[in-house]
Amino acid sequence: MSSEEPLLQLRGVQKSFGAVEVLRGVDLTVRPGRVTALVGDNGAGKSTLIKGVAGIYPFDEGDYTFEGNAVHVKSPRDSNALGIEVVYQDLALCDNLDVVHNMFLGREVTKRGMVDEDSMEARARETLDGLSVRTLKSVRTHVAALSGGQRQTVAIARAVLWNSKVVILDEPTAALGVAQTEQVLLLVRRLAERGLGVVLISHNLNDVFEVADDIAVLYLGQMVAQVDAVDTSREQIITAITTGKLNEGDAA
Amino acid sequence: MSAVTEETQDAHGRDTLGSLARDYVAKLRGGDVGSMPAVLGLVVLVIAFSVLRPETFTKAFNFGNLIQQSAGVTIIAMGLVFVLLLGEIDLSAGYTAGTAAAVTSVLLTSHDWPVAAAILVGLLTGTVIGFFIGNMVARLGIPSFVVTLALFLALQGVMLTIIGEKGSIDSGEFIAKLNSDNLPVWLGWVVAVALVATYAALTFVSNRRRRRHGLTSEPNLLWALKSGGLAVLTFLVVYYLSIERSPKPNIKSITGVPISLVIIIGLAIVLTVVLSRTRWGSHVYAVGGNAEAARRAGINVKLVRLSCFMVCSTVAAVGGLMLASYSGGVNNVTGGNQTLLYAVGAAVIGGTSLFGGKGRIVDAIIGGTVVATIANGMGLMNQPDSRKYIVTGLVLLVAASVDAISRRRAAATGRV
Numbered sequence: 001m002s003s004e005e006p007l008l009q010l011r012g013v014q015k016s017f018g019a020v021e022v023l024r025g026v027d028l029t030v031r032p033g034r035v036t037a038l039v040g041d042n043g044a045g046k047s048t049l050i051k052g053v054a055g056i057y058p059f060d061e062g063d064y065t066f067e068g069n070a071v072h073v074k075s076p077r078d079s080n081a082l083g084i085e086v087v088y089q090d091l092a093l094c095d096n097l098d099v100v101h102n103m104f105l106g107r108e109v110t111k112r113g114m115v116d117e118d119s120m121e122a123r124a125r126e127t128l129d130g131l132s133v134r135t136l137k138s139v140r141t142h143v144a145a146l147s148g149g150q151r152q153t154v155a156i157a158r159a160v161l162w163n164s165k166v167v168i169l170d171e172p173t174a175a176l177g178v179a180q181t182e183q184v185l186l187l188v189r190r191l192a193e194r195g196l197g198v199v200l201i202s203h204n205l206n207d208v209f210e211v212a213d214d215i216a217v218l219y220l221g222q223m224v225a226q227v228d229a230v231d232t233s234r235e236q237i238i239t240a241i242t243t244g245k246l247n248e249g250d251a252a
Numbered sequence: 253m254s255a256v257t258e259e260t261q262d263a264h265g266r267d268t269l270g271s272l273a274r275d276y277v278a279k280l281r282g283g284d285v286g287s288m289p290a291v292l293g294l295v296v297l298v299i300a301f302s303v304l305r306p307e308t309f310t311k312a313f314n315f316g317n318l319i320q321q322s323a324g325v326t327i328i329a330m331g332l333v334f335v336l337l338l339g340e341i342d343l344s345a346g347y348t349a350g351t352a353a354a355v356t357s358v359l360l361t362s363h364d365w366p367v368a369a370a371i372l373v374g375l376l377t378g379t380v381i382g383f384f385i386g387n388m389v390a391r392l393g394i395p396s397f398v399v400t401l402a403l404f405l406a407l408q409g410v411m412l413t414i415i416g417e418k419g420s421i422d423s424g425e426f427i428a429k430l431n432s433d434n435l436p437v438w439l440g441w442v443v444a445v446a447l448v449a450t451y452a453a454l455t456f457v458s459n460r461r462r463r464r465h466g467l468t469s470e471p472n473l474l475w476a477l478k479s480g481g482l483a484v485l486t487f488l489v490v491y492y493l494s495i496e497r498s499p500k501p502n503i504k505s506i507t508g509v510p511i512s513l514v515i516i517i518g519l520a521i522v523l524t525v526v527l528s529r530t531r532w533g534s535h536v537y538a539v540g541g542n543a544e545a546a547r548r549a550g551i552n553v554k555l556v557r558l559s560c561f562m563v564c565s566t567v568a569a570v571g572g573l574m575l576a577s578y579s580g581g582v583n584n585v586t587g588g589n590q591t592l593l594y595a596v597g598a599a600v601i602g603g604t605s606l607f608g609g610k611g612r613i614v615d616a617i618i619g620g621t622v623v624a625t626i627a628n629g630m631g632l633m634n635q636p637d638s639r640k641y642i643v644t645g646l647v648l649l650v651a652a653s654v655d656a657i658s659r660r661r662a663a664a665t666g667r668v
Contacts, residue, residue: 091545092545092548092549094542094546095541095609096537097534097537097538101534101537101538105549105551106535106538106550108531114530115529115530115531121467121468122465122467138468144662145282
């Protein structure tokens with residue numbers, strides 16, 4: 001699997017805000033069908049890295065390749081056009097709209113000038129069924145009435161609705177209970193099984209070891225290592241997060 | 253796909269009056285009260301006034317009168333729904349109505365413009381005012397409360413300037429007829445039947461198509477209840493308005509559906525379609541619900557804000573023509589006094605939220621009827637204006653409280 005052509009590759013990317021260097025030459029590889037966990041302590045640069053990938057804060061330096069081609073991502077529109085979708089921590093859903101309208105927010109399908117509710121609902125249903133989501137009774141439920149896990153599900157389903165290739169999830173389980181965390185992690189796994197490249201930002205190493213194929217550790221703006229999850233122990237990752245050194249040379 | 257659709261179809265198969273009622277109660281308990289309090293309030297008011305003033309309140313003459321009294325405020329309220337949906341307010345809508353009516357009236361009577369052109373320019377006056385407010389709010393970021401409070405005063409001055417020294421201007425014959433004339437009885441029935449039949453047919457066809465494709469659809473029973481309810485209500489109203497209602501029938505006969513009612517319903521249908529069936533309408537709800545989410549989803553939030561203020565002021569201009577028509581011209585209080593508060597009250601009483609994101613055009617009609625019924629009934633009881641204002645003010649407070657409480661309830665029960 002890991003020999004497959006990478007979808008997204010960053011080499012030596014740098015980003016600074018004024019005098020503060022947040023990213024100091026970071027490498028990251030996202031392969032199709034694999035979940036890459038991005039871990040690191042607060043202030044390690046995880047969010048900045050993701051915002052750079054998404055084009056919100058474009059990188060200052062470094063190579064950004066997508067499906068083998070060098071690309072310049074300068075705005076969220078550029079990354080969306082490539083097939084990169086980000087699910088932010090605050091989800092960005094409209095409580096007063098139903099699931100269908102949230103999934104098509106800003107990209108409503110029209111027929112003869114009118115919103116085509118039928119095809120939107122059918123596609124929303126299809127996408128949710130494709131992800132084997134059984135927790136949503138009706139796609140016409142207003143998002144205000146959904147639980148945290150269901151809201152996360154809607155946000156993730158919205159990200160895959162547009163035939164995206166890379167989905168980046170920012171702390172998707174941070175606010176969830178045990179059962180709902182389990183559901184969302186299952187969903188994350190399914191995205192990878194569908195051949196998407198998934199980047200999962202998480203502080204929770206249980207989650208990381210449960211779903212991740214790769215683990216990338218950031219420490220003060222530098223990539224400590226991107227390692228195979230099966231070759232690594234939890235202790236090694238904790239050491240890497242806190243000290244910036246992976247104590248065994250085999251993975252780096 | 254199959255597991256879920258089978259479940260829904262199963263549920264449809266079991267639909268009974270009982271299950272529909274249970275669903276509705278669950279919706280209410282969840283904080284989604286919609287227009288229910290307003291409809292209940294209206295029923296209570298009608299019963300109360302009918303008991304207290306049986307000889308005047310229930311007369312067909314009074315019913316026709318009530319519709320014409322409420323037309324201006326109801327239409328202004330329909331425009332306000334767009335602004336309220338964004339969580340904004342337009343305090344100048346009343347004087348926008350007055351100013352637009354003054355422009356049309358001056359063009360008609362002092363400059364002998366053709367009717368269509370004068371009305372068009374009047375409506376455009378509203379659009380321009382909305383464009384100005386919208387730019388102030390959306391681009392400069394001034395709170396709409398402040399911008400429209402300033403315009404509340406300024407537009408009053410503009411209107412007085414247009415009216416001139418005489419203190420009032422005539423609006424001409426055509427405008428006068430808009431809110432005083434009636435459709436012939438037969439035409440009223442034709443319109444009513446066409447309206448009900450179109451609604452029933454369109455919803456039936458759409459339901460059948462959606463069911464065939466395995467999408468969510470209304471149960472047949474609910475469809476029958478809704479269509480039947482609409483038919484009964486419409487035919488009762490038209491029947492009542494078709495009775496001779498003139499106090500002196502031998503001098504002047506008054507029968508038929510008032511033209512103002514046709515204008516209200518027609519405008520309501522157009523605005524409802526725009527709001528619930530177009531992309532722009534979806535974006536209005538999205539911006540009202542979560543502006544940041546809308547922005548990230550690529551919706552031009554500023555443009556949506558600007559356009560809502562333009563729609564609000566343009567619709568207010570239509571309301572202004574109805575006000576001018578009712579009072580036989582434009583004078584220094586057209587669109588002033590309690591007009592605006594009644595209009596905001598109408599929308600909020602009907603169920604449109606002051607916090608944005610929730611509201612429908614029909615709310616304005618239901619709420620407008622409540623407000624007009626209070627004013628009309630208390631007038632018949634020879635209550636002074638002072639008490640009328642107190643009662644209407646209290647009703648508005650009650651409606652705003654229902655809105656706030658149901659929001660808290662929705663927040664408390666909505667999320668697990």
